Amino acid sequence: MKVHLQENDPSYKIFLYVFYVSAFIMCSITIFGFYAMIQEWSTKGTYVMGEVLVKTEFPAPHFAKLLTWLFFTSIISWYCVSRIGWKRTVTVSKWKLATVQLMLLGLAVITLYETIYNFILLSSQITAGMINGVTPNIDSLTVAYPDPNRPWNLIFATKMFLAAFLISTHAFYLSTRPRKSVQELDA
Template identity: 40%
Template sequence: MNNRLSHFFSRVDSYHIYVVFFYFSAFMMLYITTFGMYWSWVEYNVTGTINIGEIIVKNDLLFEGAGKLVSYLAVFSVITWYCVTKIGYKRVQNTPKIVRSVLSVLALVLITVSAYEFVYNFTVWGSLITVNTMNNYLNVDDININYPNPETPWNLVFATKMTLAALIISCHAFFVINRAGKKSTIYVKKN
């Protein structure tokens, strides 16, 4: 049995592993997003208000205690991005330098924006947890902020976790883009 298993793994290319993980993660992202959008639409029809991210913060994946959907969405977003970069890395290497430079600057802008939003959301979330604790009320999943639109509040758990995922993805994108440009300069050519 062990010999057959090692033979199987010796034949499997890492490319195929990344493709399988990509499709699984993309499917889970689609499932969680569809679930959240559908039940947000139902809640909007009943109450007339919508709270961005609240549905996937208050629901667990398969059963109570299995983990919040928003946590899985953030993790699967990062896994999907990582698999995409592993699957398509050769295309990034063959991209012209001017395009890589533009993408690098764009990734740097995304890093700046997502870092700011993550720190902002995390700070506001922590502050509101402290205020609620002092008022003898603690439910970290039920904290919302009426920003940027007062009529459409955002759940701070959702905002914090998704901006953290965006920060990780944009940092990795910056790394991959810049590494692709330096790949040819790592090796010294023999004369």
């Protein structure tokens, strides 16, 4: 039998604190990414979406990249939110829940497609480079879609869509589980 977290449980506070730390890290990385993107746009007139996050290692060289921290903290944050906020979803009406489920299913399908698409593009560019006798710098591979002036870094796109797929799939799974009534929560 699964025990749900209550606000006075010590584990509730752990999830809450981990969420706050993860949210701070995500916001810091996002602000840094936007700042770097604006700087690149103002100097070059173009930018590569997510490239600065792929190329910046933190806290030391040859350690984790900012993108890896963003990927990790987004998934950890979602898990903490799902553990902390479950009680608030019990009172959601059936029609609202059905609407949310359809949106989550659609988001899961779209992000699955985008993840597979980006993996295929990444693999294709690596293979094409190797066939031509050049070992490509994987961190610099881009796709000039949807706008050639604003290409996406493929490592960035792949990790972000994978995180979105994992989160939307988990949210869909949670939304389809049997729900407790308000009376059961108080007992």
